[in-house]
Amino acid sequence: MSIYLDCNATSPIEPEVVEKLTQYLTIDFGNEGSHTHEFGSTAKKAVQEARDNIVSLVDASRNEIIFTSGATESNNIAILGLKEFGIKNNKKHIITSTIEHKAVLEPIEELKKLGFEVDVLPVDKSGRVNPKDIQKKLKEETLLVSIMHVNNETGIIQPIEEICKVIENNDCFFHVDGAQGFGKEIDTLKNKRIDLISISGHKIYGPKGIGALITRLRNYNKPPLQPLFFGGGQESKLRPGTLPVHLIAGLGVAAKVAKRDLKKRQTKNKVIFDKIMDLIKNLKGELNGDTKHLLGNCINFSIPGVDAEAFMLMTKELISISNGSACTSSTYEPSHVIKSMTNNEDKIRGALRFSWCHLTDNKIPVEEIEKKLQNILY
Incomplete structure (x- = not known):
């Protein structure tokens, strides 16, 4: 074989995750939004526990996480969700790199079509972005810097800590696609200068179809994201829809085990x-x-x-x-x-x-x- x-x-999926998935698929299958009975309360408790387990890996609080279908959706919300703020405040400049996942490059390309200025920085043969290149391109109109944590094709860790230092005196938002590094290289994503972190369940031995976007508070305010679709008040009205409790609980266990092991x-x-x-x-x-x-x-x-x-x-x-x-x-x-x-x-x-x-x-x-x-x- x-x-x-x-x-x-x-x-592959962690055995402990399978157990949790099965529990919330077959036994505790209630809707997290149902507040009138025990099934709903049990589901809500499971979701809150998962939030706490996940955010503990990035030193955030449970109100700083939005559940999504995966890192692709998280990336889209993080990037396209800033569109209105950028237009309103005349901050229409974006910095990214040539090695980003298509789930970052393509949403940025959509903003470029709307008149946003985009600098796509090259990398050298080491496979890393040079923080000095970001420093050269950074300006008052910069809305967003989006650089991945770990490249999905090469496994190369990007200089996120150095980038945080470069942008520390600029009010741009810093988005990190953390799909490949979350739960595997922990300390970097705890940096408070990172505003937005995208993660995916099936990259850390959890289920497919679930991910999250960390929306870190800055001066007690969340990043000014707008929803991409509508239809309910779930996830702070940013990502409407019935929460998939079994997948969320599974992701929570995956995060807990990642930290433990x-x-x-x-x-x-x-x-x-x-x-x-x-x-x-x-x-x-x-x-x-x-x-x-x-x-x-x-x-x-x-x-x-x-x-x-x-x-x-x-x-x-x-x-x-x-x-x-x-x-x-x-x-x-x-x-x-x-x-x-x-x-x-x-x-x-x-x-x-x-x-x-x-x-x-x-x-x-x-x-x-x-x-x-x-x-x-x-």
Whole structure:
């Protein structure tokens, strides 16, 4: 059976999360908005507990979180939700980077069509944004800076702390797409200069279809977001609709376990990291990105002369991997992330992403995979 090494696309689910999901699907299935009976009260308590577990990872309070369907929706609310404020206050300048997820780049592109000025900053071969570039572009009219926490294709941690220092005296809003880093690298997202954080359940061993947007208070005021759709008063009227209690409870457990088991998970990931690094070395692979900034659960590399699609086809019975974001895989276009890091067409076409986690199956050792791959390629 193929070893699953595509955890950045979606992660396996934590057993404790499955238990909680089942409980709120089959037993405690009440509507959180029903205040007249015990079922509703039980559901409301579960949602509040989940809020507390999630915000504890970013040092926020329960009134600073909005539940969504995932990081894509959270990103859209964070970006498009600031449109009216930007127009009203003549703050129509946005700074982002070339390596952001499409769920950030495309909403920003929509604002550009409406007359917003957008600076899309490049990265170098290390795969990181340079905070000095942000400093150069920052101005009084800057509405938003949107830079991801950890890149989904390379696993490279971005210099969020340094960016916070650069913008500390500017009143722009700082949005961080935290889908890949939330619950895995905890301290950074606690920085109070970060106004908006997008997270996704199925990236931290929770259920698909649930995520959240952290809307951190500034001087006791929430970011001036407007809803993208309407139909109820849920989630501070910012994201209407009946709350999926089972998914929220599952996400809450996923966050709680992420905090509890952080060190244990990092230890397991380091073992797999070392094995895969040996594999890459023996395959004469070239890394895409600077290893000293890796989160530790993802590696992107290219093998000279080997096309990524051909590699995946040849090895699909051994390992399940990808060559980029699952959200854009249907287009079969070269990765915009790797293209922003290098002009080498061979590296771009050959880019492969291995991503794993503490639940990665070890029944087939990486050493055995290495041996089989060498037999195929050489």
